[in-house]
Amino acid sequence: MxxxxxxxxxxxxxxxxxxxxxxxxxxxxxxxxxxxxxxxxxxxxxxxxxxxxxPVTGRSGGDHQFLYPLYDTLIRWKPETMEPIPGLAKEWSYPDDTTLVLELREGLTFHDGTALDAAAVKAHLDRARSAETSNIKVDLSSVEEVEATGPTTVTLKLTAPDRSLPLILTDRAGMVVSPTAVEANGGSVxxxxxxxxxxxxxxxxxxxxxxxxxxxxxxxxxxxxxxxxxxxxxxxxxxxxxxxxxxxxxxxxxxxxxxxxxxxxxxxxxxxxxxSLYLHMIYMDFSKPPFDDIRVRRAMNLAIDREAFVKAAMGGLGEPATTLYPKAYWAHDDGLEDILAYDPDRARALIKETGVEQVEFTAVAYQDQAAIQRREVLMSMWDKVGIKANVTTTTVAEGSQKFFFEKSVNSFFAAITARPDPSMVPNIIFGKDSSYNGGRQAIPGMDDAIAESRVGTTQAARKEALSQVQRIALEQAVFVPLLFEVxxxxxxxxxxxxxxxxxxxxxxxxxxxxxx
Incomplete structure (x- = not known):
């Protein structure tokens, strides 16, 4: 590949x-x-x-398969390359570094018969940016104002240059919801x-x-x-x-x-x-014990033999993950692969440094057979270095609710579904204001690095910034990457x-x- x-x-x-x-x-x-x-x-x-x-209030990556039939997106992507292509917007342009202009197709309508025009797109984007129930505010954090500058022309004024927006608008943020339906249903559809x-x-x-x-x-x-x-x-x-x-x-x-x-x-x-770019991982609430201790977070990672994990849990189908992106993807950085690589001796030493013989934590995990098998392999590896997981199985939606919103458990054995633009994944997982940030707190240097990853107009510039994003996440061990799924x-x-x-x-x- x-x-x-x-x-x-x-x-x-x-x-x-x-x-x-x-x-x-x-x-x-x-x-x-x-x-x-x-x-x-x-x-x-x-x-x-x-x-x-x-699409605005959703909280599960599994929702996309149900959303795509209902919502066309402002911009689409090519299946093979992830390049942005026209969707509801027939074209787009950056007249300057902090302005993105979308030109919609003429004559578009929603399923309820109302017009999908510039005013409707503005209403949708404003709701996504500011509604209390929105879970995608972080995706549009660079947007300062949305204007309907013509019947089919939408202008986004930005706080800073952001070249990730076209691909962001192929995702939830670009799934335009009828504002008439939103109003008729009390703000929720x-x-x-x-x-x-x-x-x-x-x-x-x-x-x-x-x-x-x-x-x-x-x-x-x-x-x-x-x-x-x-x-x-x-x-x-x-x-x-x-x-x-x-x-x-x-x-x-x-x-x-x-x-x-x-x-x-x-x-x-x-x-x-x-x-695929679909990353199996473990989310951790690093704002409270035991994951407020970086030694525990590092030990969690160092205890995992990811090559053996893929063979045992996935029949060898999948790529071991030690960073945010797979090896063949342009945003991958080979120089980061060893930061959290398998080292059980170091993991044991880190647990001993904490002053306890065994660290315990609570988790929620999916209840299907494959998820159970993955979990059993991981728990066996952790047990060898002094880490014990107390896991409750649940559905995807219930697990998300318990960890991200109720914060009733320390961790979530889950995944981050792939996103069209590489800056979206770290923004969703690590951004201070993201609901997917398990600790709900700033990671030193992270927000600035994420912002820089969205600014570059060349791939080389963006890759350098994305490497810094990954380095911070890996050195702080604020997540546990496992594998990229086939x-x-x-x-x-x-x-x-x-x-x-x-x-x-x-x-x-x-x-x-x-x-x-």
């Missing part, structure tokens, strides 16, 4: 087999097969329940989502299904390629895998490496095993058009029935 600032060549593996018979029960009651009453139906086995269907995506909302039954229907007025001709989209909530991915093999669903996402062999053997299923998706051969992407975030507007 080779990446640079303008091109990212990914050598993909598409493991193909023959054709799957249609006709099993669909995931939702009353919906059968690929061709159902009301048009063509695509059935997806999703691995988590969304935390919300509002968590359960009443209205966007301008390829699909409109039908229903959400917690822990069961999120259902969508085609948006007939979607601006991009020929999309979506199906009439209905059902996303069945199946937290146990083994069950999701078997549902696709049996024909009960058409797509299964986020397949654990240990389950890939089942899909490989299935006739008529295409398996996509793609490298994103595995199984798709029934009755459908074509699935496009893998480096973010490991599935999208479905291009997926449609295969030619018979």
């Amino acid at each position: 080779k990446l640079d600032g303008k091109s990212l060549e990914i050598h993909r593996r598409h493991l193909l087999a023959g054709g799957l018979a249609a006709g099993a029960l669909a995931a939702a009651p009353g919906l059968r097969g690929a061709r159902a009453q009301g048009g063509t139906l695509l059935r997806v086995a999703a691995n988590t329940n969304p935390s919300t269907l509002d 968590d359960r009443n989502p209205v966007g301008a995506g390829a699909f409109r909302y039908v229903e959400w039954q917690d822990m069961q299904i999120v259902a969508y229907a085609r948006f007939d007025d979607f601006w991009e001709e020929g999309l979506p390629r199906v009439d209905r989209l059902n996303m069945a909530i199946i937290p146990e991915v083994t069950t999701g895998v078997r549902s696709v093999i049996a024909g009960q669903n058409d797509v299964v996402v986020t397949v654990p490496a240990v389950q890939k062999v089942l899909l490989d053997r299935a006739p008529d299923v295409t398996v996509h095993a793609e490298p 994103f595995i998706v199984g798709v029934s051969d009755r459908f074509t058009g699935y496009r893998p992407n480096l973010l490991g975030r599935p999208r479905y507007e291009h997926v449609g029935p295969a030619a018979s």
